[in-house]
Amino acid sequence: MFESKAGILGIAGIGFFLFAFISNVWTPILMYKDVTEKTAEEVVNYRVMAHFGDLNRRYPEAFQEAFGEPTEENCAAALRLGRQLYIGEGCWHCHSQFVRPVSNESKRWGPVSTAEEYQNELQRPVMFGTRRVGPDLSHEAGRRSNDWHAVHFFDPPLVSPDSPMPKYTWFFDGAPNKPNKRGLAIITYLQWLGTSLDSYPYYEQVNADAEEDY
């Protein structure tokens, strides 16, 4: 059996794979199956709408051309596009979206992430991330203003000296006060991250009262 074709294909190839799949994948699926996955429309809230409206006031021409009026429906479309860009531009290889219960992370970034935060269309595939060159973004909304983000994307060192984050000049029509559709969408997306929490907006606490964790 251990050296036969049937044993290797059947037991090792398919059997063990399925066993691992059931225990490691099917179990969490069953556990969370009753938590409904919200659509982008359902996760639009007044907080992100405030920023969406603010973008409309700051950059009216570009905004009208890209999304029309700042309605909830258009906000959902902007969130979808913003998330696509977050993935396509590889932001998630430098930024995580989960706050761990260790290493003082909840001081820096706010409450430890819970399963509910991820149960929506914009977290499919989930944007946990595996590397932090830059900070966690799961509670980014409201921490910075829209124009801060615009300048930051145009040329990060302008607002954050020494930043190694790449420039995203293609989110703009030539100047930091002229974001295009892509720029507006990704800023909307950032201003949505963490809006469902009571702690919104959470301001980074640095060096305040570091726990003796290590």
Place this chain on the structure above:
Amino acid sequence: MTSDVKPLLPRHDDLVNERLVAWYFLAALTFLTVSMLAGLLVALQLIRANPLDGVELLSPARWRMVHTNAIAYGFLANAFLGCLHWAIPRLTLRPVASVALSYFIFSAWQFVVVCTAAGIILGPSFQAQDWVAELASQLHISMSLGAQGVEWGETPFWIDPVAQLGLLLVAINFMTPIVRQRGPMYVSLWYFMAAFVWTFLTYGMGNFMPEYAVGGVSGGAVGGLFIHDLVGLFVTPLGWGLMYYFVPIMLKRPIWSHGLSLVGFWGLAFFYPLQGIHHFLYTPIPMFLQYGAIISTIAVELVVTTVVINFIGTIWGDGEVLKKNLPIRWFYCGMIYYFITCFQCALQVTLTFQKLIHFTDWVVGHAHLVMFGVFSMWIFGIMTYLFPRLIGRDWHSRKLCEIHFWFSAVGVFIMFLDLGLAGVFQGYYWASLAPWDVSVMGSQSFWVVRAFAGLMMFAGTLCFLVNLYLTWRGPVRELNPDIDVAPALA
């Protein structure tokens, strides 16, 4: 194994399509070069010395995804397919299912890799156009033209079905001679057979489920299992299968212990796939599943140690060959690195370590030691052995072969030590609640060293390419048919 049928042995030329093996190797080396250039671009970006910052199509983050995908699907997959076209027909004494199919797979796979890279680089530029959103709402799919959000599953959604089909054809092509083979199967064939099934299933799981079927935290569990299985059930079994094939041939002695071979294979098969969740410890994925993943990770590290012991037993008493025989040196150096990464893995998987090193450069150092220090080194060893046979000439320069070895082996080890240390620093900076920039600035010197280590690895690869070119253009220098290793190397 074959002594009683010797008079009937088929001719090598009827078994192995050498031209195809050479083509696969050339494709693999091409993508390796692309990937290394991409790695250098990202490394330069991190030390803020990227002269091309702000050029959309050279966006470092897009090229980071090209870096990892070109390695997995462009370099490793192509190189492995080339090696399999050599090893499987010779082990089974039967040719692969069809020559035409083989060439078709070859071209289809290059198409897949090139389209993946093109999709990742060009996709986001078109993402904002209206027709994309319209199609997406009509078809009810998320339509990311560029990368998809699963690590190593970035393959754009319109390529996934082609790649899946390609993997099925690969399995059919190679399984045909294996199924027809009679009598006991050698260890390598166990690994290869299992790998064909696993790769197919793994690819399907990671590239369809988290995108279309499962969202949220459970989708994270799928993604974790996918990145994990891709390393453990595609790269690892093919790599070890090839070691079980090439090492005894070159040492001209059998594998030390058949029992340990069995333990190694079945241990890998059972424990490896159980560990996906260890990539996402401390997430909202239920804690008992996280503990399960941690325990089976530690278990598998014990098991793989038996494999390394088996190979050390095989070479025991014959250590001299490491000096003279270059392919063997590549192989055994890779195995030592393998042991180091596995040992490291058993430590870093514990929650104590995770607290500190998760998300840091430690993990990146680990990834380079596994992917480059182990599997790429094995592939380089095999290429060093096979190329003279494929192009009918002995290596132009032994010295360049040596430089390739030393630059690669030392370069990747520097990178590993440097990033490991960087990771520890980053972990403490973060926990100390110092402003984020402090951790970025503190990493700079490590990132500079990493860029130089990368240059060293790249220089080694360039030496190999130059040597290959000179050998190919140089005069025919017959190999001595009686010895298995090219004379210049033995």
